[in-house]
Amino acid sequence: MNVLESLEPFFVAPENTNSQCSFGDFPTKITFQDSDAILYGIPLDITTTFGKGTSHGPEAIRITSAKQIESFLLDEKQEIFEKIKIYDLGDLTLVNSKANYNNEKLLENNLKSISKINKINSLIRQEKKVPIILGGEHTLSYFSIKSIANENPIIIHFDAHRDMKPIYERKKICHTTPFFHLIDEGHIKGDNIIQIGIRQSDKEENDIAINSGVYTFTGWDINKNLNAVTRKIRKLTNNRKIYITFDIDVYDICFVPCTGTPEPFGLNPFQITEILKSINKNTELIGIDMVEVAVKNSDYREGTLATQTLYRIFSSFY
Numbered sequence: 001m002n003v004l005e006s007l008e009p010f011f012v013a014p015e016n017t018n019s020q021c022s023f024g025d026f027p028t029k030i031t032f033q034d035s036d037a038i039l040y041g042i043p044l045d046i047t048t049t050f051g052k053g054t055s056h057g058p059e060a061i062r063i064t065s066a067k068q069i070e071s072f073l074l075d076e077k078q079e080i081f082e083k084i085k086i087y088d089l090g091d092l093t094l095v096n097s098k099a100n101y102n103n104e105k106l107l108e109n110n111l112k113s114i115s116k117i118n119k120i121n122s123l124i125r126q127e128k129k130v131p132i133i134l135g136g137e138h139t140l141s142y143f144s145i146k147s148i149a150n151e152n153p154i155i156i157h158f159d160a161h162r163d164m165k166p167i168y169e170r171k172k173i174c175h176t177t178p179f180f181h182l183i184d185e186g187h188i189k190g191d192n193i194i195q196i197g198i199r200q201s202d203k204e205e206n207d208i209a210i211n212s213g214v215y216t217f218t219g220w221d222i223n224k225n226l227n228a229v230t231r232k233i234r235k236l237t238n239n240r241k242i243y244i245t246f247d248i249d250v251y252d253i254c255f256v257p258c259t260g261t262p263e264p265f266g267l268n269p270f271q272i273t274e275i276l277k278s279i280n281k282n283t284e285l286i287g288i289d290m291v292e293v294a295v296k297n298s299d300y301r302e303g304t305l306a307t308q309t310l311y312r313i314f315s316s317f318y
């Protein structure tokens, strides 16, 4: 059995998902063999507590990437899909992706499905390809980062929130806790995590971040002195493997009309682009997740922002 045949049983093909198309919707389909990166969706929306809608994240990104037919990045003078070849596996099969928060059994079963990320990403990395996950809620990053932790990467975590609580509403593994457990279980050291755009945290998780050596650049740091931030990021990423976990709510509340917990004091697309460009050129990208993207009432602004952000992440490495 080849790698693609081992992966396919976990997925609903892109044309059978809500988007009915694959990422970019390229006229000539890229083969698994020829691809640099393997993209898949995880439409999970169970432990989100405030606003719902993340189960539509993969669909929002696929649809906008298909509708925006221009893939030439004017800022980089780069035809992005000539640089990176992406194969879309579709969406991971879940029991029921948007059940009631208090349905413990269903949550448990879905966490079991999501833990397949470990096997999936290992197979993708074995082929020297880069996994790209479209979320879904941030919970999935716990599994995804665990799966590549043996490669000793720097984790660049874009988010308004630290997501570093030990437990939240009696749930250990949920959307506000992944980074606590990654550190606590010894998968990633705190000083291998860079948190960017943070502006909401409780005192306990703030102490956890500081005591474990996590590098933090808050929304205020970035607004005050972006140059100082990008200089530091260039240094920290020197000669490292990089995993990017991108919560769309790192953007200011005015850019993200659909995500569950939008926050003020956030970043704008120009600041995000500058930060992405400051990642050292001698790095290797080993994984991306783009999480907490949602659609409400056919409002695809957030999907568009997520798509364009993904293109800038690609162009920082390819």
Ligand SMILES: [Mn+2]
Residues within 6 Å of the ligand: 159, 160, 161, 247, 249, 250, 261, 292
């Ligand atoms: Mn967040």
